Amino acid sequence: MKFTGRKISAGRASGEALVTTMGISFYGGVDPETGRVVEKDHELEGQTIAGRVLVFPTGKGSTVGSYTLYRLKKAGLAPAAVVNAEAETITAVGCIISDIPCVDHVPIERIESGMQVRVDGEAGCVEVG
């Protein structure tokens, strides 16, 4: 499967998908020291986003979350790439300043955790399988 969406943050990367139907708040919702989701009752609580292609509908929470992504990247714990249904400012800015490829306007319900995903932030493409 190949989806063409919008280019949000440049770069190319691939990895194993980690998918949630819930929004993600990077500030407070992800531990910058471990890369684990710590938000209570989140579908991904306890799972690490490090090195994964993180697939979620949209970002939420404090704008400081952009800096959390940057901190994760510096620690080698950032996601390999981000795929959103609808990108918003916090995630978009976080991905750009951290050199994490990001594409949105993709039918994320067709991607499942564990699938191999290639994200092309230059072309705005996501390839699954």
Add this chain to the structure above:
Amino acid sequence: MLAGDYGRSTRKAMEILTALGTIYAADRMVPVASVQIAGVSFDNLGEAGLDFLSEMAAGGGQVCALTTLNPAGMDIENWEALGIDADFAHNQQRVIEAYAKMGVVTTCSCTPYLFGNLPHFGEHIAWAESSAVCYANSILGARTNREGGPSALAAALTGRTPRYGLHLDENRRPGLTVQIEAALNGTRDFGALGVAVGRAIEARKEKAIPFLRGIPAATVDQLKSLCASIATYGGLALFHMEGITPESARFSPPDETLVIGQGDLDEAICSLDASLAGGEVDFVSLGCPHLSLSEIQRVAALLQGKRVRKTFWITTARPTKRIADQMGYTAVIEAAGAVFAVDTCCVVAPIKGRFKALATDSAKACYYAAAKNGFATRFLPFDEVIEEALK
């Protein structure tokens, strides 16, 4: 800029603006001549934010618009006297230095419009700091979205911002008339009005820009209090006020009307004014947003020859303080035992755990005192805040 011809910081900045333009369907970039940057206090930025700023400064980025800074986590010159620890001070200095290296004017204030960063009616600007954004849009009639720290910095480094949201005429139309049927006396009451209107807007399914009616007059100090409050409690970046704000004449009042009566105002005041069972106020602060010169005059007049008995912070901008120095107000205030906390404020300084209860005239300060620092709050008229410090 995107090709990297102006260096890697400028390229990064343009990537941010291009992505925001894509997300919010901007048709093009508009030039900006004025920027206000948030994300200055090390308490909010942390090590990651500092790393990012240092990298942008090292990448050779230089601002190409007049750019001022939000309050820092401490008084840059007098931090020791405020009880700030040396590690924090060191990191805070590095933040300021990174901004200075990029050509930012390091005023460290939330009221840049009071001293030199004053956009004109209709001008496109890129401001962060919710209270200043609301003031610029509503009171000055300039045009800005609510920028975050990185997007404001990006606008400063490129001199551009994507044209969407409040840059466009059609998005500045009021959607709700708010009829005020209550007496508003002073900054505290205008703050309470912001709480009442802000909460009402937050509770709606669709946000609407309010068109306020029934306010016969308002001072700059009262308007800055309202802007801070309505942005904090309602997330609003723009309102119109009949007969007072410059764009109000362009619109007729929307049909849907919300009435704010004396009872609503009293309820807003009560919700922030705790009866301190068994405890008492141990921290008094004026200056959220930063005090104007006229407010400092008032503080000096009321403290003349008296002695405060509590920790009392006067928070303001350094340019304003310099005039207060020159006019002798500072000497009167400091002789009374109150402390100037310049470049900072009780919202962004690292004071968690140091106090139990704050007295202030600022609805915004009450919000952050409770949410960020766990303080109880007394929400009092300006003069009574000073009386509280003297008790």
